[in-house]
Amino acid sequence: MKRSKQTRDEIEAKQRKAEEWRRTLAQRAAERQRLRDYKIALARDEVAVVTSQLAPSNSYSIPDFVERGTYRPEPSVCKDCGLAEVWTPLQQKWWYETAKGDVFTKAVRCRACRTRARARKSAARRVHLEGLARKKPSAT
Ligand SMILES: [Zn+2]
Numbered sequence: 060m061k062r063s064k065q066t067r068d069e070i071e072a073k074q075r076k077a078e079e080w081r082r083t084l085a086q087r088a089a090e091r092q093r094l095r096d097y098k099i100a101l102a103r104d105e106v107a108v109v110t111s112q113l114a115p116s117n118s119y120s121i122p123d124f125v126e127r128g129t130y131r132p133e134p135s136v137c138k139d140c141g142l143a144e145v146w147t148p149l150q151q152k153w154w155y156e157t158a159k160g161d162v163f164t165k166a167v168r169c170r171a172c173r174t175r176a177r178a179r180k181s182a183a184r185r186v187h188l189e190g191l192a193r194k195k196p197s198a199t
Contacts, residue, residue: 105129106148112156122162124151137169139176144169 097107108128124130130148137144146166154160168176 103129103131104148105131106152108152109156113162114155114159116162118163124155125162130155133165135166137172138167139172140169142169142172 106129108124108130110125113125130151132148133146133151135144135146136142144166150166154164154166155162
C-alpha cells in the first residue's frame with residue numbers, strides 16, 4: 060500500500076516537473092520570438108509602439124502603426140513648402156507617445172515650416188491677448 064502511494068507521488072512529481080519544463084520552454088520560445096521581432100524591427104529601422112502611452116481615441120478603426128506594433132520611416136511632403144522629408148520612427152514615437160498627438164494625425168509640415176507655424180501662432184495669440192487687455196475696462 061505504502062509502496063503504491065509512493066509510486067503515485069513519484070509519478071505526480073514527475074508530471075509536475077514535466078509540466079514546469081514545458082512552461083519554461085514555452086516562455087523561452089516566446090522570449091526568443093520577441094527578441095527576433097525586435098531585431099527585425101531594428102534592422103528595418105522600426106521602433107516599437109508602446110500602446111499604453113498613446114493618447115486615447117474615440118475611433119473604432121486602428122491606425123496602421125498600432126496594428127503593426129512598430130513605427131516605420133514615413134515619407135512626407137510639407138504642405139507649406141513642398142519639401143519631401145522622412146518622418147522618422149523616433150519622431151513619430153515622440154509625437155504620439157510623448158506629445159500625445161492624435162493617433163490619426165501625421166506630420167504635414169517640415170521642421171522649418173513647423174517652427175515658423177508655431178511662431179506665427181504664438182505671435183497671433185500674443186496680439187489677441189494684448190487686444191483683449193486693451194479692451195478691458197479699467198478697474199477705477
Ligand atoms: Zn516646409
